[in-house]
Amino acid sequence: xxxxxxxxxxxxxxxxxxxxxxxxNSLTNLGLEVEAVLDSSEQLKGFIIAKxxxxxxxxxxxxxxxxxxxxxxxxxxxxxxxxxxxxxxxVVFAPIGVTIxxxxxxxxxKDIRGFTGEGMLCSAxxxxxxxKSNGIIELTEDAPIGNIYADWVGLSDPxxxxxxxxxxxxxxxVLGIARELASIGLGKLKNNTKExxxxxxxxxxxxNIKLDSKNKSACSYVVGRHFKGLKNIDSPDWLKKRLLSxxxxxxxxxxxxxxxxxxxxxxPLHVFDAQKLSGNLCIRMGISGEK
Numbered sequence: 001x002x003x004x005x006x007x008x009x010x011x012x013x014x015x016x017x018x019x020x021x022x023x024x025n026s027l028t029n030l031g032l033e034v035e036a037v038l039d040s041s042e043q044l045k046g047f048i049i050a051k052x053x054x055x056x057x058x059x060x061x062x063x064x065x066x067x068x069x070x071x072x073x074x075x076x077x078x079x080x081x082x083x084x085x086x087x088x089x090x091v092v093f094a095p096i097g098v099t100i101x102x103x104x105x106x107x108x109x110k111d112i113r114g115f116t117g118e119g120m121l122c123s124a125x126x127x128x129x130x131x132k133s134n135g136i137i138e139l140t141e142d143a144p145i146g147n148i149y150a151d152w153v154g155l156s157d158p159x160x161x162x163x164x165x166x167x168x169x170x171x172x173x174v175l176g177i178a179r180e181l182a183s184i185g186l187g188k189l190k191n192n193t194k195e196x197x198x199x200x201x202x203x204x205x206x207x208n209i210k211l212d213s214k215n216k217s218a219c220s221y222v223v224g225r226h227f228k229g230l231k232n233i234d235s236p237d238w239l240k241k242r243l244l245s246x247x248x249x250x251x252x253x254x255x256x257x258x259x260x261x262x263x264x265x266x267x268p269l270h271v272f273d274a275q276k277l278s279g280n281l282c283i284r285m286g287i288s289g290e291k
Contacts, residue, residue: 003174004157011178014187020158023211025180030180032171033163041156045126046098047149049139052121054088056277060113067121069093072146077115084135085121091136091144092122101128129155130249140237151165154241173266199225205274219283223278225273230254 005020014023040271050069058064064081071093078093096119099106109116125133143152150156162177170176182189203226209219232254235243239260240250246263248258258269272281 001162001172001177003162004154004242004245006154007174007242007245008160008178008181010190011175011192012182013191015185018186020160022186024160026055026163026181026184026186027160027177030170030184030217032177032180033166034160035163036161038159038161039156040159041150044100044150044155044182045148046095047122048093048095049093049143049145049149050093050121051145051153052085052087052091055085055087057107057198058113058115066115066169067116069121070145070188074120078119078121079112079115080121080136080137082121082123084138088266090141090145091138092127092139092149093119094122095119100126102126113223124249126245129247131247133249138265140240140241142237156244156247159245170266173263175265194213201226205277206280208280208282210282212285213278215285218285222283224281239282 005023008014008023024037027034048071050071052067053070053075054068056066056271058066058079064079065085066077067080067085068075068077069091076093076095078106094107096107096109100122102125105285107120109118123133123134123136124130127137162171164172171180178189178288181187199258203224205224205226207222207224209222211218232252233251233255239253239256242260243256246261248259254271258271262268
């Protein structure tokens with residue numbers, strides 16, 4: 001389980017002078033072992049926001065491009081093999097001399113098929129922000145060229161990693177962690193209760209639980225809500241940054257929202273396209289051999 005200090009602070013008003021060491025020791029004493037406190041800002045401090053302003057095919061390699069990028073008042077060229085490069089795209093640039101988090105190698109000038117670049121364009125995998133990436137990081141239009149990437153995306157925020165035991169499902173959320181810290185007097189829980197929004201029509205789709213007496217404890221409660229007229233768009237920046245801070249890849253507003261609520265409140269969610277469903281939804285035990 002991962003969470004950032006700023007995310008935790010949305011649920012609890014910590015006592016003055018409460019630092020990461022105090023939080024870590026308190027959680028460990030509560031039986032929530034802190035396995036690591038990560039400071040991504042330190043390992044990502046040399047990575048800069050840049051903008052691709054020109055792309056030309058590499059003269060000696062079919063699958064490589066030479067990209068000219070703008071970094072503040074500088075324009076540099078790099079060799080890139082990612083398939084998602086395009087003019088105008090804002091990216092994360094690694095200058096010569098930085099250490100790539102994925103492999104610990106210091107970036108050096110290197111001849112690539114007759115061309116020597118002045119850095120590289122990075123994927124989330126190379127920065128250890130995701131386990132696997134397809135292509136380089138694509139930043140939003142408002143990303144400030146020349147700024148440190150970690151500062152802009154909020155990765156300068158300390159990240160706590162906790163090893164949860166199976167019996168502590170109540171702490172599998174940021175709210176749960178905040179509640180534990182409040183219980184020992186390390187701060188006061190914030191009242192983040194939202195006003196309920198009443199529905200104005202009956203959902204055409206229902207949830208059914210079909211479990212025999214042997215397995216009825218597997219799921220005792222499930223609810224759903226039907227929405228009309230939704231358009232699935234890109235998530236706002238604050239939501240993307242929250243997910244990126246704990247290593248989750250933003251996908252779309254609806255998917256990201258379900259992931260956020262799962263980690264924030266400990267309420268697992270899933271979203272379905274109602275138009276693609278036939279009949280009601282059912283929770284049951286799996287059948288051997290089915291896919």
